[in-house]
Amino acid sequence: MTAISSLSPPFRRVVALVVIVVFVGTLIYFRDLSASTLYKGLDPPNHSKAAQLSAKDLLKSPVSKNYEFVPKLIHQSWSTPELPSKFETWSRSCREQNPDWQWVLWTDEDNLNLVKQYFPWFLEYYQKLPGEIYRADLVRNMYMYLYGGMYADLDIECLRPANELFETYNITTVPYKSTYDGSHHRTSNTQQERKAFFGRMGTNDTFDHSIPNAWMASTPGHPFFLLSLDSVIEKLKGEIPGKITAEHLTGPIALRRYINLYLKKYKDSDELDQRMNKNPIVDVFGPQDSMKHSVEVLPWWNVFPYSWDRDGLAFKEICSVNSEQYDRERCKLNIATDHWGSYFITYWSHSWSRSGHNENNMKNIAD
Template identity: 25%
Template sequence: MDSSSSALKGNKNGLLVATLLVLTALISSFSTRAYITKSAGTPDLSQEYLYFQRYQQTDRYKQNPKYLDSNPFDIDTTYHRLIKAFPYTKTPGGIPKNIFQMWISPEPVPENDLPYPDFRKTWKEQNPDHNYTVLSWEAVRDAAKEAFETTVPEVWEVLESMPLVILRSDFSRYLMLYLNGGVWADLDTGCDRPISKWFHNTIDSDIRFVGSVEHDLNSERWPSLTSRRLQFENWAFTSDNFHPALAMVIAHVVRMHFIIMYEGHLDMYTKEDGGGNSCHKISVIDWTGPGIFSDGIYRYMNTAEKRVFQDMDFDRYNSDETLVGPGTGEKINWRGFSGLVAPVVFNNDVCILPKSGFRCKNDFDESLEEYCYLTHYFSHSWFKEVD
């Protein structure tokens, strides 16, 4: 099957998968809304303090001096432990020329036997000057253990105890780009334009983190359709190694995982019948996926010492609409990224692309072709795992 036939098949399946995404969000949003409100939006600090006390009594905490001064229930504590253990300085010459993809399976699989060979071929052919790697679970696990077990061990504990492949896949991509820098792309993506021609590499800039809008739902019904009013996708992004935006994302995942773990809910995801009360379950989107990924990026920008935005185009495609969405006390929030038709650059360091950027053929708009770089074909094999 050649690339064109593969792309055609992906496009035919696009509408079906998009529908499945909406249905999945609908199902999970109602069962996790209260949980998220308690655990992330307005935390029960007294309960978290009790969790922290229990955490300090564990053998891991008592026996490993590197756990001292940690508090995985506090985002800022974990964030500062990460940036202290892995000091960040911008890589000379730009983001490292690495491309990472991953295939998690019980046993290592030779690259020639991996799925989506035509998609993978686009990454290698379009970017011959980049180091291309398909990571195995064994490689990720070994790298994470070596990096975090004796520095920020709560991060390693999270990866080690995650009950689902999709959770490990999400968290692993943050960890591997944090340690190495480069481009992350899911296996079911195709590179439509060489990385050297992506926006951040074509302007005189020190941009070291690039993400893209996933959805921007200007509807009163948005809470029943998705977990965030405007969400950044995590199937592709690019980052310098040790970038603090990724440190913040990792810290968010650590907090969410420890809350779930100390509420005794991890086993719900390992039992064949789903186990326990489904109302206590939390969706992948909000645990390790694009929901919490978005939270980390927003928080990173809001906690920066300076906040300077450069908007490449002040026009917005929804400028004639009344924006619908939640109020927020944060200065940097979803409103600043709604209706993008061109990139927005924050502090000459973080770039957010319009949603066409990393989903070219899914949301093709000729006027935005200048900012189209890759296509996601939405195989979503992980649906089977979380049904």
């Protein structure tokens, strides 16, 4: 008689149950282990996400001839095609939240080719900029002007579909191809209007960094985005480039300055179009004097619910990716992104320095 058969019936049932639980648990463990090994670094099969469109293919495509729609293009930029681990995760969130969009990852080489192809008259000044962060800051304005769509820094997590955000502002999003091949037609007789969107960070409107250039969206051909090019030419002609910080020349401080200038001088006016008609790039679109344009700065909870300024200090330990206590899920819970209906959140990696990558902060996004 075996040891098990010598046990009383209740004990035999307990032993049998334990064996079954251990067996099933072992199967589940090895199933999950094999799946995680097989798909490590990849997306699970059949998971819907925005398809990648290479920058080279986009550069071969015609620019949009429809200025009232936001094309379904997600623009992101990094020095090479290989993204650090956390950037890959956050970038994937944007593709998964917007599966009917296309995703373009621009490299430094792609950015240079963009300037050579569409802005050859600006190439001299582009190359004079004292570091890649200056160029990365500047070239996103070119994405918006030429193609429209949405630009997002790689430390931004997308929380909701962008289509829903634009719907609240009566903006239609359409596949990029349909904006130049005539397959998407206007649905109303109202005058076309070019619109650009930015986000406010924090509650202090006077803070120089209160309108980050980490996120922006636009219909194509908006003249606002040419202000940055004009300003860079003017600055580089009059000052030594290395003495001007990226924030002041091409980054968020400059962006806030341009927006304030636009709202004060160019809003509800064709003066900006008339000024930009002297710019060689307008030949791509043709004169647009009769077409309205506007700039919208979205409230802080839409795009930048976590502020790295003083009003966000209470959340810095768990929301800044450079903090040892960084916890993405706790951050969103404490900030109440669901309650506010936030569409994005930025963990502010500050991965750049004037001379290149910030090596200390790069370690925090590589894990």
